[in-house]
Amino acid sequence: MIMRPGIRRFGIVALAAASVLSGAPAPAARRKAAAAPAAAPPAIAAEVLSTRSRMDDDLRTLCDEIGGRATGSRAYEAALEWGKEAFRRAKVDSVELESYDAPAKWEGVRAAASVLQPRRFPLRVVSFGNAPSTRGTLMAKLVDAGNGTRSDFDRLGTRARGAIALVRTKPMTSFDDLFAEYLAGPEMLKAAQAGGVAAVLFTSTRPRDLLYRHTITFDGTIIPLPIAQVAREDGLRLARLLERGLDLTVSLEIENQVGGPWKGKNVVAEIRGSEKPDEIVLLGAHLDSWDLGTGALDNGVNCALVVEVARAIASGPRPKRTVRFVLFTGEENGLLGSRGYVAAHEAEMDRYDAVLIHDIGDGRILGYFTDGRPDIHGSLGQALAPVSGWGAAGMNDEAILGTDNFDFLLEGVPNLIANQETARYLADYHAASDTLDKVDMAQARKNAAIAAVAVSGIANAPTRLGRRQSRAEISQVLEKSGIADQMRTYGLWADWESGRRGRR
Ligand SMILES: [Zn+2]
Incomplete structure (x- = not known):
């Protein structure tokens, strides 16, 4: 699930604004730059683009052998096992299933x-x-x-x-x-x-x-x-x-x-940091999917991306900060897995440098939504600098309700959503036609290379991406972005207002 108004309008405005801010070339010049042969990609991107990538294989198994995997179904159980196995093969330090409370099966x-x-x-x-x-x-x-x-x-x-x-x-x-x-x-x-x-x-x-x-x-x-x-x-x-x-x-x-109420599970993997192991960069995507199709674009391709980034980081020098890789479930039923994860990890929210979520299929990455955080442009711009030649360093301050960043946003943790082209995403959205044949694997691998650069850039940066916001600051983001009104319409406001959900 991901939903937001006016993507195209926002996308163009913000890209133009970001290039003015960063002094990067204007969009027309950038298009030309992207067409020219790019400078050698950083080692982490080269690793993702190498023949050692397991993305194709991982995605093929998840979509064709396991298939549509609504949270609570037998296919969902198989997908959890797939996630554990895939992370083990990626040689992360640890991988666990963590449970959360779900209101209904x-x-x-x-x-x-x-x-x-x-x-x-x-x-x-x-x-x-x-x-x-x-x-x-x-x-x-x-x-x-x-x-x-x-x-x-x-x-x-x-x-x-x-x-x-x-x-x-x-x-x-x-x-x-x-x-x-x-x-x-x-x-x-x-x-x-x-x-x-x-x-x-x-x-x-x-x-x-x-x-x-x-x-x-x-x-x-x-x-x-x-x-x-x-x-x-x-x-x-x-x-x-x-x-x-x-x-x-x-x-x-x-x-x-x-x-009735039951316990859902997320797959949580980790590579511990060498210098600041207590600081955490989280890369996540939702593993569950609606079951008419096989959840290829939404969101298998980005689960394979998360695992691939884990493999690439694990194969290189240990990052300074801890990187956590999470495959959330229950997303399609109401962001249940990420909500549960945040509830269980409430005590460590001060230590999150950034949370990055990918949930717009295989669309070309244009950069990241900052979810209402213009204060992180400088640090994020530095992390994304190596992929600016690919046109992937745009920043858009729109804040979004509709995917697993949401409960982190409510906690004031810097949270990013990959801003991807949506042309190929909508036609098959939640539909019987969301199957592996729709996925552009070359683009998906390039997206994984971009995500790997972003995550390792943030995890190895000299300073934190941004600080945790206060409740008052979070309130401001919610009101200014229109998320507050959406929360009222969807019946989510009372929990925020009473402090049952989000930073108190
Ligand atoms: Zn989704």
């Missing part, structure tokens, strides 16, 4: 739907993530719930009671669209519940029968209502039939395995 089993009346035809559906099962087969009238807003459900009045509500959508073509879809989710759920509908059929935002798994809660709990996604072509057909005034009866059966 969820696994999709099957979903089926049909129109029964006035003429029978099948519908292609999948359950939303973290949605409950129907009680056996639900048979009900289909009602048109427009775009699924509060006023759409209000307009239905008593006709909504006990019905299955069809929600229409616009096609998703940009991060803005995706962001709007997430942002509208909580209101749709509340309105549907208040209207008394028995279930929701949500029209897929992707054409040509492409189905994807989607969540509507951001805290890992099970939602109160069965919600299925219906293939776009089916959803549009249903909407047209309703517009003609036809009375449609629909059957819907969703079977999900739903359980």
